[in-house]
Amino acid sequence: MSFYKRHAPTLREHDRPRPDFSKYEGQASLDAEARIPSAQWEAECKRNHEFGLPPADSIEDKTEISTFQRGELPHWSGINTFLKVPYLEDVRKVDEYDVAFVGAPFDIGTTYRSGTRFGPQGIRRISSLYTTYNFEMGVDLRESLKMCDVGDIFCPANITKGHDQITKGVAHILSQGTLPLIMGGDHSIGFPCARGVAQVVEGKVGIIHLDRHIDTQEKDMDEIMHTCPWFHATNIPNCPPSNLVQVGIGGWQVPRPGVKVGKMRGTNVLTIQDIESLGIEKTIEIALETAWKGASAVYLSFDVDSLDAGFVPGTGWPEPGGFLPREALAILRGVAKEGIVAMEAVEVAPPYDISDITALVAVRAMVDVLATMVKYDRIGGKLKQ
Numbered sequence: 001m002s003f004y005k006r007h008a009p010t011l012r013e014h015d016r017p018r019p020d021f022s023k024y025e026g027q028a029s030l031d032a033e034a035r036i037p038s039a040q041w042e043a044e045c046k047r048n049h050e051f052g053l054p055p056a057d058s059i060e061d062k063t064e065i066s067t068f069q070r071g072e073l074p075h076w077s078g079i080n081t082f083l084k085v086p087y088l089e090d091v092r093k094v095d096e097y098d099v100a101f102v103g104a105p106f107d108i109g110t111t112y113r114s115g116t117r118f119g120p121q122g123i124r125r126i127s128s129l130y131t132t133y134n135f136e137m138g139v140d141l142r143e144s145l146k147m148c149d150v151g152d153i154f155c156p157a158n159i160t161k162g163h164d165q166i167t168k169g170v171a172h173i174l175s176q177g178t179l180p181l182i183m184g185g186d187h188s189i190g191f192p193c194a195r196g197v198a199q200v201v202e203g204k205v206g207i208i209h210l211d212r213h214i215d216t217q218e219k220d221m222d223e224i225m226h227t228c229p230w231f232h233a234t235n236i237p238n239c240p241p242s243n244l245v246q247v248g249i250g251g252w253q254v255p256r257p258g259v260k261v262g263k264m265r266g267t268n269v270l271t272i273q274d275i276e277s278l279g280i281e282k283t284i285e286i287a288l289e290t291a292w293k294g295a296s297a298v299y300l301s302f303d304v305d306s307l308d309a310g311f312v313p314g315t316g317w318p319e320p321g322g323f324l325p326r327e328a329l330a331i332l333r334g335v336a337k338e339g340i341v342a343m344e345a346v347e348v349a350p351p352y353d354i355s356d357i358t359a360l361v362a363v364r365a366m367v368d369v370l371a372t373m374v375k376y377d378r379i380g381g382k383l384k385q
Contacts, residue, residue, distance in 0.1 A: 025136060032138030040142045044071050072131065080124040081149035082183070083132060083141070083367070088148040095176035098145040098379055099370065102169060102182055103152035106162050107349075109188030109226040113316040115349035120152055120183040122314070122350035122359040130363060139371040145379070155185075159223055163192035170196030174342060179379055181366050184346030186316065187215060190229030190301050197299050197342050198236045206243035206291030207233065208335050210328060211303040212319040214249050216267060217258035226316075226347070229301075231261055241265035243295055245287045247331060248272055248306045251319045272321060280327060284334030297341035302332060302365050304347050304358055312361055314353025325361060329368050336369040339378030343369055 021027045045064050052066030059065050069078045081087050082101035094100050103120025110116065132142035141147065153169040155162040166185075170193050173180040182193055190209075198205050209215070213227065216234075220227040234241040246262075250271040262269060268290050275283045291298045309318035311325055323331075345362040353359060373379050 029135050029138055033133075033135075036133070036138065036140045037143050041140075044142070047071070072128075075128050078128065080128050082124050082127050082181075082363075083130060083147070084128055085147040085149050088150050091150050091172065094148065094150060094173055094178050096146070097148045097178050099147045099179045099181060100173045101147070101149045101366075102173060102180055104155060104166050104169075104182055104185035104189045104193070104344075105152050106155040106166065106185045106189055107316075108157055108159060108162065109186045109224065109228075110316050111220055111225050111227060113349060113352065115351040116184060116186045116316060116347055117155075118350045119185055119346070119348035119359070119362075122348055122353065122356065123183045123345070123362050124149070126356040126359045127363045129360070130367060134367070134371045137371045137375050139374050141367065141370055141374065144374045145370070159188070159225075163188070163195075163224070166192035167196040167199070170342065171199045174200045180342045181370070182342065182344040183362065183366075184344055184348070187211070187213075187226040187301075187303055187346045188224060188229055189346060190215070190344060191224065191232040193301075193342065193344050194229070194233040194239055194299055195236055197297070198238050201238070201297045201341060203238065203296030204243060204294055205236075205239045205341070206293070206295040206298040207239065207245070207301060208287050208291045208298055209244065209246045209301040209303075210248050210306040210323075210331065211246060211301070212248055212251055212253065212305050212322050213303070213317065214246060214254050214258040214262055214269070216261045216265070217255055218261065220255070227255060227258060230267070231258075234265060234267070241267045243291050243293060244268060245290045246270070247283065247287060248275065248323055248328075251321055253317055253319050272323070275327070280330045280334070284331055287331070287335060288338055292338065298335070298338070300332070300335055300340045300343040300369065302328075302343065302345045302362070304345065304361050304365075307361060312358040314349050314351075314356075314358030315347045316349050316352075317347070325364075329364065332365055332369050333372045336372035336378065337376050339373060339376075340369065 048066040048070040052068035052070035055065045105117040107116040133140040308322040
């Protein structure tokens with residue numbers, strides 16, 4: 001008689017009632033799926049047949065298969081946009097969409113390892129792994145939002161000109177009433193992105209920044225580098241430093257010049273140790289209360305190196321001791337519950353990545369934020385009329 005047959009019935013057989021799964025999130029998520037419509041998926045399948053031709057006669061289930069790939073499936077092939085949403089070539093029509101994904105392939109603001117110019121490509125590539133449906137939140141982005149990918153902003157190899165281009169691109173998308181989700185690029189793009197937002201938003205803009213690095217020095221090697229975005233962003237009249245919240249800062253890569261600026265200007269910093277003491281929920285509460293104080297909108301900046309270096313090998317300045325992925329995602333979702341006006345995911349450097357896991361962190365951050373905003377009906381912000 002096998003070990004299993006000798007021991008399993010004795011150890012595990014019982015006549016107790018089955019556990020009640022109805023009180024758990026898993027069962028609620030199973031129930032929620034039935035309430036999500038599928039009209040947009042059906043429309044996409046119809047479009048695939050129209051543009052890509054019906055499949056070969058030998059294909060039995062012709063619902064989602066066309067001769068030429070035009071939709072989400074298969075995940076391993078096709079021309080990648082973010083989540084394989086439609087590519088919008090004419091950006092003058094971006095007002096027809098709720099959300100626009102846009103790349104800022106800019107890395108001449110790096111101070112150590114370059115490579116984030118390939119970030120948008122890497123993020124788009126691995127985003128094809130995902131569907132548009134999130135199990136726990138019971139949200140299908142395809143059924144909830146009209147989304148497009150407008151491609152990349154043309155970033156010349158000049159810091160000032162590249163930043164000016166990014167500002168113009170972000171301001172254009174937001175001015176049309178569309179939510180920009182920006183794929184970096186090094187973190188110097190935080191300044192031109194915030195500047196683009198500030199040009200369009202009526203009133204003050206708060207900034208919530210997840211990072212290991214403080215990024216508040218004026219210059220680095222005599223230029224505005226990825227160590228400098230929030231010095232320059234908080235010089236913008238409606239982006240005051242009192243509304244900047246920096247979450248996860250710490251370690252051995254926090255330049256003292258930036259620390260001096262943060263102290264002088266009165267910015268707001270929480271370390272990983274602070275967050276461990278406070279807990280995630282209290283951290284979210286503090287961040288929201290600070291960023292939203294007197295503000296009309298909040299800009300969300302997510303640097304993938306805010307995570308422990310073991311989770312994000314594909315970044316320019318990895319630092320041990322940062323967030324676990326689920327901690328960072330919980331904070332991002334908590335911020336998104338109150339709505340954001342735009343978001344950047346920065347510092348993905350595919351040349352150093354392993355199995356695209358760093359790029360996948362950026363994808364997950366972006367779709368979690370979007371799904372949370374859908375769930376709580378928070379898409380958009382207060383714009384100038």
